[in-house]
Amino acid sequence: MALNLKSPHNYLPYLVKYDTNPEFYPIIDILTSSKYNTILTADAPIYIETLQKFWVNSSFLLRDKKAFTIISKIDGVDIEITPQMISTTFTLNDKSGMESYLKNDLHTEFIEIEYDAQLVGAIIFKLYFPPATKFLFHTLLICLSAKTTSFNEIPLKI
Numbered sequence: 001m002a003l004n005l006k007s008p009h010n011y012l013p014y015l016v017k018y019d020t021n022p023e024f025y026p027i028i029d030i031l032t033s034s035k036y037n038t039i040l041t042a043d044a045p046i047y048i049e050t051l052q053k054f055w056v057n058s059s060f061l062l063r064d065k066k067a068f069t070i071i072s073k074i075d076g077v078d079i080e081i082t083p084q085m086i087s088t089t090f091t092l093n094d095k096s097g098m099e100s101y102l103k104n105d106l107h108t109e110f111i112e113i114e115y116d117a118q119l120v121g122a123i124i125f126k127l128y129f130p131p132a133t134k135f136l137f138h139t140l141l142i143c144l145s146a147k148t149t150s151f152n153e154i155p156l157k158i
Contacts, residue, residue, distance in 0.1 A: 004048045013040050013139045027136045039090040040143045050074055 015028045031037065053074045061069040070081040086092070107119045117128040126134045 011142050012043055013143050015139075023132055024135050027132050027139075030136065031139060035092050036140070039092065040139070042090065054079065 013031065015032055017025055017028055031040065054072045057074070058070055058072040060067040061071060063069075068082065070079075072079045103119060110119065110124065113133055114130045115124065115128050115133075117125065126137050129137065
């Protein structure tokens, strides 16, 4: 049976410096040297049948009433996915990182990077950032976000 590749939901970043885009050089440098470079540039094929089998057979282990481990079986092979496994696979080294930020702290930071709107609700919009910052968020969202409107909206949970 031939496996069918799933069309990409997320995309790989195009992090190339040209003479015509020098204002984006600092953001390109940040992305290529960041701990997220591996996960941004991972180009793993996803096969529709395998993906369907994974989710049909999946269950969750809870820790503190939150999903912590995804357990599944594909063609007799047991699979467990944990935050530790994701962190290790994509070399995130984020075990000691912050998990949440106060909204007021975020608002202060966004003002400092020239966000030109009030934080209302749980979404910020790229259009209120200067071009280089829009490029940063655009790259992160298009490559990593599960949101279908990721081209424009940034969930504060990110």
